[in-house]
Each structure stands twice: as C-alpha cells, then as structure tokens.
Amino acid sequence: ALASGYHNQPEMTQEKFKPSFLDETKTLFRTGDLGKQTAPGIIEFMGRKDNQVKVNGYRINPGEIEYQLARYAPIERAIVLPVQVNNQTQLSAYCQTDKTLEIAEIRELLAKFLPVYMIPSYFIFLKQFPLTRHGKLDLHSLRELRETGKSLVNSNYVAPRNYLESNLVSIWEKILSKHPIGIFDNFFEIGGHSLLLSRVVTRVHKELNVSVKLADFFKVPTIAGLATLISQTQYNYQEPISAIPPQKSYPM
Numbered sequence: 001a002l003a004s005g006y007h008n009q010p011e012m013t014q015e016k017f018k019p020s021f022l023d024e025t026k027t028l029f030r031t032g033d034l035g036k037q038t039a040p041g042i043i044e045f046m047g048r049k050d051n052q053v054k055v056n057g058y059r060i061n062p063g064e065i066e067y068q069l070a071r072y073a074p075i076e077r078a079i080v081l082p083v084q085v086n087n088q089t090q091l092s093a094y095c096q097t098d099k100t101l102e103i104a105e106i107r108e109l110l111a112k113f114l115p116v117y118m119i120p121s122y123f124i125f126l127k128q129f130p131l132t133r134h135g136k137l138d139l140h141s142l143r144e145l146r147e148t149g150k151s152l153v154n155s156n157y158v159a160p161r162n163y164l165e166s167n168l169v170s171i172w173e174k175i176l177s178k179h180p181i182g183i184f185d186n187f188f189e190i191g192g193h194s195l196l197l198s199r200v201v202t203r204v205h206k207e208l209n210v211s212v213k214l215a216d217f218f219k220v221p222t223i224a225g226l227a228t229l230i231s232q233t234q235y236n237y238q239e240p241i242s243a244i245p246p247q248k249s250y251p252m
Contacts, residue, residue: 002029053082055089056195058117065093065120068113072106074099077129080120083143090193093120094142098127103186107218116214117194157182164208164227171203172223183223192221 004027005013020026034046052061062080069078077096082089095101103123110119130141157180160166165183172181176191187197197217204212210230220226 053089053091055082055091056117056193060091060118062091065091065110065114065118068110069093069095069106072109074101079129079137079139079142081139081143083122085121085191088193090122091118091120092122092124092143094124094126094129094145096127096129097125101125103189104219104221107188107221108215111215111218116197119194119218121188121191121193158184158224160223162227164230165223167208168204168223168227171200171207175199175203181223183227185222187217187221 005017016030017027018030020028032052035043036046038044051063052059054060062082065080066078069075069080075095075097079094081092081094083092084090095106106123107119124142124145126145130138130145132138159180160169160183169181169183172187173179175196178190181190187200192200197214200217201212201214204210208230212226212230216226216229220229
C-alpha cells in the first residue's frame with residue numbers, strides 16, 4: 001500500500017526508494033526507522049535516524065513546520081520541538097525575531113499550508129536562540145523556556161459574562177480537564193491540541209446547535225472571541241431570555 005515515489009521530487013524518490021536486494025524487480029522503501037536484529041526473524045525498534053515525531057497518532061516532520069514559519073518575513077529562524085504536557089506529546093515552536101508578533105496571526109497563516117494536527121500548541125519568541133558553550137543550538141534550554149513561559153498564558157481570570165460564554169467555558173473545562181478557564185484564555189496555550197479541538201467542535205454543535213469550523217479557532221482561540229463570532233454569524237442562535245449564567249467562584 002505504498003506509493004511508487006514522491007510527487008515531483010525525483011531526488012527524494014531516488015534516495016528513499018531502492019531496488020530490493022532480494023529481488024531487483026521490486027522496490028524497498030527506506031523508512032528512516034532504526035532497528036537491530038536480536039534473534040532470527042525478530043527486529044527491535046531503536047528509534048529514528050531523523051527528527052520525525054509522533055503527535056496524537058500522526059507522524060510529523062518538524063522541518064516542514066519550521067519551513068513554513070521561516071517563510072514569514074518577521075521570523076528569522078524557527079525550531080519546532082516535541083514537548084511533554086500532562087503526559088501528552090505536543091509541539092512547541094521557537095521563533096527567532098525582534099518583532100512583536102501575534103500568535104493568532106501565525107496560526108492562521110500556518111493553517112493555509114499545514115493540516116491542523118501540525119500546527120504547534122505553543123509559540124515562544126526569542127531575539128536570540130540559546131547556544132551551548134561550543135556554539136551549538138541548546139535544545140535543552142529551549143525546552144525549559146516552554147516550561148517557564150508564563151507570558152504565554154493569561155493569568156488574569158475573567159468569568160463568563162453571558163449564557164453563551166458560560167456554556168462554552170463548561171465545554172472547554174470538561175474536555176481540557178482544567179478549572180477554571182477564563183474567557184480570554186487561549187485554547188492552545190492551556191493544553192488544547194488538534195484532537196481536543198475536534199471534540200470541542202462536535203460538542204458545541206451538539207449542545208448549542210451551532211456550527212464552528214476548525215479554522216475559526218485559529219482566528220479566535222478564546223471563549224470571548226468564539227462567542228462573538230457565533231453571535232455575529234449564527235443567525236439561528238438565540239439565548240434563552242430568562243437564562244442566567246451560573247455564578248462560579250474560585251480561590252485566586
């Protein structure tokens with residue numbers, strides 16, 4: 001069930017597709033997986049010889065994401081790394097730039113060229129990447145920046161102001177298993193990713209009877225923004241006149 005080559009990429013096809021050493025009329029595909037034979041007929045998987053990673057069931061080459069980020073003029077260089085968040089692998093993008101950039105704008109740009117599961121959950125902007133004492137890129141320090149990047153998360157909790165926002169908050173809290181979630185918290189920066197995003201879209205349609213596109217989340221990844229979008233575009237949506245959003249109080 002494998003293709004015969006890469007579309008319009010003859011050099012890569014020649015590199016990855018080789019004549020079989022068992023039968024020259026057939027072709028073998030060089031996968032990039034590393035393995036060793038431990039016993040006759042048994043091969044033990046040892047990892048990858050490239051930086052391909054598996055995120056939410058998808059095999060992803062971070063280089064493809066880095067290429068699209070680097071096409072954006074204000075970004076001088078980009079590195080995408082897998083990070084562990086709540087025992088789940090997610091993607092974190094580190095961008096070298098001296099400009100002030102909007103994360104929502106970058107996500108919307110990436111959504112034009114990449115599937116939703118390849119869009120990083122976290123973005124960190126640096127004027128200069130950290131280097132080791134030997135002058136090489138310090139990947140360990142980059143990962144630590146993701147852990148301490150407090151500026152990415154809205155620490156000022158704002159409660160829902162109406163019935164729609166209250167229901168959206170309830171959906172997010174159930175799916176993300178996070179409490180409380182404020183109306184200005186960014187979905188992707190509080191643990192959201194592509195698989196959870198699909199569940200949110202399904203739950204919103206089921207419980208509120210409104211349709212939200214996956215692409216909408218890259219434009220308005222907050223409760224406040226999403227509620228405004230729904231109110232402006234979903235003409236069949238009406239809040240109950242007597243509805244009062246449930247009052248929540250959380251220790252701050």
